[in-house]
Amino acid sequence: MPRIAYFGPQGTFTEQAARSLAGADELVPVETISSALTSVRRGEADAACVPVENSVEGPVSATLDGLAEESPLVAVAEALLPVHFTVLTRDDVETVRTVASHPHALAQVRWWLEHNLPEARAVVSSSTAAAAVAVQRGEYDAAVTAPVAVEHYPLRVLATEVADVPDARTRFLLLRPPGVLPEPTGSDRTSIVAAAANRTGALAELLAELATRGINLTRLDARPIKGNFGLYRFFIDFEGHVAEPRIGAALAALRRRCNNVRFLGSHPRADGVQATIEPGAANDDFGNADAWVDAVRKGELA
Numbered sequence: 001m002p003r004i005a006y007f008g009p010q011g012t013f014t015e016q017a018a019r020s021l022a023g024a025d026e027l028v029p030v031e032t033i034s035s036a037l038t039s040v041r042r043g044e045a046d047a048a049c050v051p052v053e054n055s056v057e058g059p060v061s062a063t064l065d066g067l068a069e070e071s072p073l074v075a076v077a078e079a080l081l082p083v084h085f086t087v088l089t090r091d092d093v094e095t096v097r098t099v100a101s102h103p104h105a106l107a108q109v110r111w112w113l114e115h116n117l118p119e120a121r122a123v124v125s126s127s128t129a130a131a132a133v134a135v136q137r138g139e140y141d142a143a144v145t146a147p148v149a150v151e152h153y154p155l156r157v158l159a160t161e162v163a164d165v166p167d168a169r170t171r172f173l174l175l176r177p178p179g180v181l182p183e184p185t186g187s188d189r190t191s192i193v194a195a196a197a198n199r200t201g202a203l204a205e206l207l208a209e210l211a212t213r214g215i216n217l218t219r220l221d222a223r224p225i226k227g228n229f230g231l232y233r234f235f236i237d238f239e240g241h242v243a244e245p246r247i248g249a250a251l252a253a254l255r256r257r258c259n260n261v262r263f264l265g266s267h268p269r270a271d272g273v274q275a276t277i278e279p280g281a282a283n284d285d286f287g288n289a290d291a292w293v294d295a296v297r298k299g300e301l302a
């Protein structure tokens with residue numbers, strides 16, 4: 001049975017996302033985002049499910065860095081989960097003095113903690129479920145977790161539906177080694193990472209290749225290239241599928257301008273938003289224009 005390694009342990013938001021993407025595949029919890037990616041690269045799992053971005057805290061750096069380095073992986077599907085939290089404690093805790101969670105979770109409940117657990121010091125854990133495990137072991141007094149964590153960890157529920165920002169969401173990716181790409185649907189997302197040269201206008205030139213082909217960006221993040229202070233990689237997500245001519249033409253142009261472009265996948269969007277097609281940027285427009293150039297080259301037209 002195909003195996004999907006997910007950022008665990010059991011009871012994380014990522015497990016919820018993996019369940020929605022897995023079908024009948026076996027789910028295997030691993031401790032870190034990096035180990036989920038490594039298990040696919042080593043062939044120990046067929047796919048990895050990891051968080052990639054959050055509407056409150058932004059990018060998940062471990063995922064971005066893990067995709068830019070080592071052997072390539074491509075995103076073949078995504079899941080978008082609404083994120084609100086459950087706060088768990090033990091029966092023997094009278095005053096909560098330490099509250100543990102994943103940094104993205106702590107960032108999303110800062111206001112709630114100040115007003116409801118003012119004596120609690122926030123402690124970072126590797127995931128929301130790892131925080132629940134630590135509370136069970138007596139290492140901390142409370143954990144900020146995913147709602148499903150109560151099914152795995154028999155702790156006392158202090159609060160549910162906790163969220164400083166209503167309607168917060170996290171997007172998760174299902175990653176595989178390069179292979180057959182999902183078919184285009186009209187509501188797709190393509191992702192790349194490129195190291196723009198360190199000279200005036202280099203990033204603007206890359207973005208212009210996308211803009212002039214009518215391609216709408218959905219995300220732009222910069223991450224430092226470790227060991228090269230001041231140099232950055234740019235993670236760019238945009239509407240469309242590499243099978244579409246405007247996306248293929250833009251990728252070819254990026255590749256010409258920058259020898260350090262990595263394709264990170266084209267897959268259907270979880271929110272079903274249809275790609276914006278600017279005038280002159282439809283598949284037929286590209287096809288007709290290419291046919292015209294061919295005819296000109298053959299001397300059939302002027």
Ligand SMILES: O=C(O)C(=O)Cc1ccccc1
Nearest residue numbers: 012013014102104105127128
């Ligand atoms: O720790 C988890 O449960 C995760 O899956 C990462 C995460 C943390 C906070 C919000 C969304 C995802």
